[in-house]
Amino acid sequence: MNEVLYPALAAVAWIGLAVKIRDLRRGRNPSRVAVCGALALLGSTFTVSTPVVWSWLDRVTGVANLAALWAHLCVVGFSGTVQLLVLWWVNPPEVARRRARARLALLAVTAVALVVLFLAAGPTEPRTTDFVATYAERPIFAAYLLVYLSAFAVGMVDVVRLCWPYSRLAGRSWLRRGLRTTAVGAASGLVYAVVRVADVVGAQAGVDIRRWEPLAPPAASLGALLVILGLTMPAWGPRLSEFRGWLRRRRQYRQLQPLWSDLHRLMPQIALEPPVAAPLSNLDRRLYRRVIELYDGSLALRPYLDEAAAGRAGRIGTRLGLRADDLAAVMEAARLRGAVRAYAHGAPRSLPDDESADEASPARLDEGADLTQEVARLVRISRAYAGSPVVAAAVAGREALPAEETEVAM
Known part of the structure; x- marks a missing residue:
């Protein structure tokens, strides 16, 4: 599944980034930069998680499963970036700046903790598709995964908490739809986090967790796809409405x-x-x-x-x-x-x-x-x-x- 799903999602994320980069030409503001950053981090996550890229990175760097650390850092960064984006959407600039600094500091601490725990866990054998299921039983790796999942889950909860209520107040229809789609994607991401936490807890309890493994990639992929659509919807949604209107007028002309x-x-x-x-x-x-x-x-x-x-x-x-x-x-x-x-x-x-x-x-x-x-x-x-x-x-x-x-x- 990962061989097909992850490259497809990476392509969608990179295409979304290309669409949003064009918006930067109209002027940079924190929300546009945050959208571009979130899409770049998501694209990088699925790119390095693709088994062939994972194996290539292992060979080039000589560090087994370095792609796991890279992907997890990108996921945490993505989670934090989406939080920053929503903060800029729903708060006045001065409030958004103050709250953004606190979240950036938390992201930095989390990233340092992940790197330290990954290095402290010692060498591993390359595992391109079942890294978590293989090493979740090691205590240090369990701590590493819990830090990663906690940071990710907190970010997704924050996104749901901010996006869904604010969507009722959004003036533009496509912004409203984008916020709701992003919230649903974040909720799907929480399903992924719950499955992964269950992996860690189950591994420490001596339970065979590999039967749960098929649940994580679809939940993560669906959440990522919905978040990509939600973040880019205010950009391509109005064009879609224009095209639908054009089709309707052309049909009326012929009728x-x-x-x-x-x-x-x-x-x-x-x-x-x-x-x-x-x-x-x-x-x-x-x-x-x-x-x-x-x-x-x-x-x-x-x-x-x-x-x-x-x-x-x-x-x-x-x-x-x-x-x-x-x-x-x-x-x-x-x-x-x-x-x-x-x-x-x-x-x-x-x-x-x-x-x-x-x-x-x-x-x-x-x-x-x-x-x-x-x-x-x-x-x-x-x-x-x-x-x-x-x-x-x-x-x-x-x-x-x-x-x-x-x-x-x-």
């Missing part, structure tokens, strides 16, 4: 195509530029233009609007139990579809009076209108125009649907 195509075929002058079936650029402007062109085409159809078809669509839709938005959409679609047919045959329909004409005519889009809601409304109309059996029946003069079409009325 408006059926109604727009018929209007454009009858009145090519409504388009100020050649149409694009699936645009990739200038999508906001193109979508806005498509809305305006639909309004222009609908206005030109004003003398032809089929109010009788709209009434039939309304009665059919009401019997089918359509929601208010869908009912309005099938009525407007029937009104327009009848108008398109009448316009194509050159048979204008006369409206009873000016008041009825004003009511039948769709309102022009003004600058204060909510474009998002208007696009959604027009998409419902276009979809009903293209494929609703209610609209087809109403335009054909029927007052009901065939039984087999009732289930697909919209």
